[in-house]
Structure formats: structure tokens, C-alpha cells
Amino acid sequence: MLAIKKIFTITIFFFFLNSCSNFKPLYKNNLISLYALQEISIITDKKRISENIKKNLVELFPTNKKTKYILKIEGLSETTGTVSDSTRKISRYKNQVSANVKIYYRQRKYDKLIYEFYEKRDASFSLISNNVRSAIASKKNAELTSTRLLSEEIYKRVLIFLSKN
Numbered sequence: 001m002l003a004i005k006k007i008f009t010i011t012i013f014f015f016f017l018n019s020c021s022n023f024k025p026l027y028k029n030n031l032i033s034l035y036a037l038q039e040i041s042i043i044t045d046k047k048r049i050s051e052n053i054k055k056n057l058v059e060l061f062p063t064n065k066k067t068k069y070i071l072k073i074e075g076l077s078e079t080t081g082t083v084s085d086s087t088r089k090i091s092r093y094k095n096q097v098s099a100n101v102k103i104y105y106r107q108r109k110y111d112k113l114i115y116e117f118y119e120k121r122d123a124s125f126s127l128i129s130n131n132v133r134s135a136i137a138s139k140k141n142a143e144l145t146s147t148r149l150l151s152e153e154i155y156k157r158v159l160i161f162l163s164k165n
Contacts, residue, residue: 036162037061039068050075056151070104070111096122097146101154115161121150
């Protein structure tokens with residue numbers, strides 16, 4: 001009985017591994033989309049959260065050579081209470097960072113909107129009673145985490161868009 005289970009497990013394992021045999025990463029076969037990332041300039045709506053997203057994206061994107069595309073980021077950060085105890089005091093919060101992202105194609109007379117999408121990420125943090133500094137640090141850490149995750153998702157979406165066009 002044990003031998004049959006081992007054979008069955010190995011067969012299923014090889015079946016799943018075989019299904020991954022045609023996997024090809026975006027950047028491996030399509031270097032043009034990676035070079036197109038050098039032609040993107042990032043602008044924001046000057047909000048603090050948008051500037052944080054831009055800062056993370058600048059680290060992910062290669063150095064800008066010339067501007068062919070404009071990536072406009074409009075960010076928003078919201079904090080809501082999620083868990084309350086029996087005394088109706090909120091003890092756990094959720095920080096949600098969202099961004100409306102627009103990609104424009106740079107033309108001589110005007111910039112043409114070619115792609116738009118909306119992304120959001122959230123992270124939770126705890127409120128520690130009678131410790132304001134710790135609560136503020138937890139909120140800041142949650143915001144940084146959700147901003148980093150959101151930036152990575154924006155980077156992937158832009159890369160996929162550029163590889164299709």
C-alpha cells in the first residue's frame with residue numbers, strides 16, 4: 001500500500017513539473033519591453049503616498065534615456081478600523097494604498113492616453129494602548145509595506161503592457 005502511494009505521489013509530482021516546462025519569463029524572450037522601460041518618465045499628483053510609490057518605482061525601473069511614455073500615478077491612502085474588542089475600542093487597523101495609473105504616449109502636440117489601470121494593496125497593523133510612538137511606527141511600517149507591494153504590482157503591469165505592444 002505504501003509503495004502505491006509513493007508511485008502515485010511521484011507521478012503527480014512529475015505531471016505538475018511537466019506542466020511548467022513551457023514557462024518563459026517576460027524579460028527572457030522580449031528584451032524590447034525591457035528597453036522600453038528606459039523610455040518611461042514617472043509623474044505624480046504630488047501627494048505623499050504617490051511620491052512614495054514613485055520612489056519605489058524609480059528603484060525598479062532602469063535609468064531613463066529619453067521620454068517616450070509618461071506614467072502618471074494618482075495615489076490614495078486610507079486607514080480603517082477592522083477589529084474591536086468587547087469595550088468597542090478598535091485594536092487593529094487596515095491601511096489600504098491604492099493608485100490610479102495612466103500611461104501616456106508622448107507625441108509632439110499632446111500626450112495620448114494609451115492604458116489605464118487601478119491597483120490597491122493593504123496591510124494591517126495593531127494599535128498598542130498607551131503607546132503612541134509604537135502605534136505610529138506600526139502604521140508607517142504597514143504603509144511602507146503596502147506601498148512596496150503596490151509598486152511591484154504596477155511594475156509588473158507596465159512590463160506586461162509593454163510586452164504586448
